[in-house]
Amino acid sequence: MNVHGVRPGDSVLMIGSGNIGLIVSYQLLQAGVRVAAVVEAMPTIGGYAVHASKIRRLGIPIMTRHTIKEAYGKEQVEGAIVWELDDNWTGIPGTEKDLKVDVVCLATGLTPLGELLWQAGAEMAYIPELGGFVPLYDESMETTKKGVFVAGDVAGIEEASTAMAAGRMAGLSAARSLGKVPDADYARLRDEIAGELEGLRSGPAGAKILSGIAKMRAMVRSVETRGLAKTSDPGDTGSKSEKAVGA
Incomplete structure (x- = not known):
């Protein structure tokens, strides 16, 4: 998106609340893309509070202790199911939430390019x-x-x-x-x-x-x-x- 100026979709689910996930969520909003939620498996947000506060003020929920259960769709992503995690990192039945998105963005870590x-x-x-x-x-x-x-x-x-x-x-x-x-x-x-x-x-x-x-x-x-x-x-x-x- 930043390089070619092409929006990846209309509605995004962001996986990962590190600084990259938070900053990219804000950039997506600036480009006119709806961010349905930021999902974080850890009990606390991974990135800086300043970035988290900025997107929260814009109405994006940050769902800690949650992860993606499945993404669904026919020709492309049409939605994703997220659910809450217990202390053993296992999904809790009955906590599922269906989010209508056409993009699932993974911001779950970096790798050295050597x-x-x-x-x-x-x-x-x-x-x-x-x-x-x-x-x-x-x-x-x-x-x-x-x-x-x-x-x-x-x-x-x-x-x-x-x-x-x-x-x-x-x-x-x-x-x-x-x-x-x-x-x-x-x-x-x-x-x-x-x-x-x-x-x-x-x-x-x-x-x-x-x-x-x-x-x-x-x-x-x-x-x-x-x-x-x-x-x-x-x-x-x-x-x-x-x-x-x-x-």
């Missing part, structure tokens, strides 16, 4: 805590492919503020590798950014991310032990051409 890193030859690993396949990278955000730094969702699905801080770390490290940042300045700025990342990753959500990063760093050490870390192309002439990959 195709360029696969092609570059960086070591990749499947780490569920980080959202899927991610490159192995060290504290400086450099991958096992020398000169290739990463930041953003490609390094693991996190919030935008964390992605921006990781981007500064990757940029700082790339600049230092080119001799553009004195060691003293690098150490000071690195510690500042590391402290910011530590604060952003505090709390229950951050614990999951940190668990994934710890798992990934253990894999990095394993690669280094095998002598494969930070490999260069066979035809590398030693030129200082650095690359950075972001979300």
